[in-house]
Amino acid sequence: MRWQKSDVDKYVSAKEYIDTLIIPLIDFQMDQDLENNAFQNEVLTILSNELxxxxxxxxxxxxxxxxxxxxxxxxxxxxxNHWVENVKKQPFKHIFLLSFDPAWKKSEQALDASFVWIPKIQSGDIGSKEMQHTIREQVKQIGELIRSYW
Incomplete structure (x- = not known):
């Protein structure tokens, strides 16, 4: 389920079954490497949606x-952590933070959720078969990780 009205309506009626929340963490910078930042945002959004x-x-x-x-x-x-505290009230039993930024890994212990670092995909054509395969493999691996918490 996504953060949109139709899915939230379904969530409200079935929240006892939906115990896991995924929050993508995306760095935003207008002063450095705009194209790469936009690409990473796009890839993480696609990866999160596929997950x-x-x-x-x-x-x-x-x-x-x-x-x-x-x-x-x-x-x-x-x-x-304020975000996480707020969503735990729903209740979500498992909360995962997804990011390409390895700097979060250094602070992982201070986070009130499970952090999943994903190696960056440096560049490419989002629509290419190779990119789709790479994203599919990452989704498979992250999905297995999340299932291990259930």
């Missing part, structure tokens, strides 16, 4: 959490 399809019936895909990479990570951790 939601793979695990339909058990997960909710939250809106992406955007942050400025050069900001103080401690402040971002506090802000992100």
């Amino acid at each position: 939601e399809k793979e695990l339909t019936g058990r997960i909710m895909l939250a809106p992406s959490y955007y942050y400025i990479k050069t900001f103080d990570k401690d402040q971002e951790i506090v802000r992100l």
Whole structure:
């Protein structure tokens, strides 16, 4: 289920079965490498949507959490943990944060959710068979990881 009205309506009536939330973490910067940042955003959005399809019936895909990479990570951790605290009230038993940014890995212990670091896909054509295969493989691996928590 995604963060859209029709899916949220279904979630409300079936929330006892939907115990997992996925929050994509996306860094946003207008002053550095715009094309690469836009590409990474697009890939993580596709990957998150495919993961939601793979695990339909058990997960909710939250809106992406955007942050400025050069900001103080401690402040971002506090802000992100407020998000997590709020969604745990639904209740979501499992909350996963997905990111290409390895800097979050250093702060993983301070996060109130499970962090999943995904190696960046440097570049490519989103529509190519190779890219689709790469995303499919990552979805498969992350899906297996999430299932291990259930």
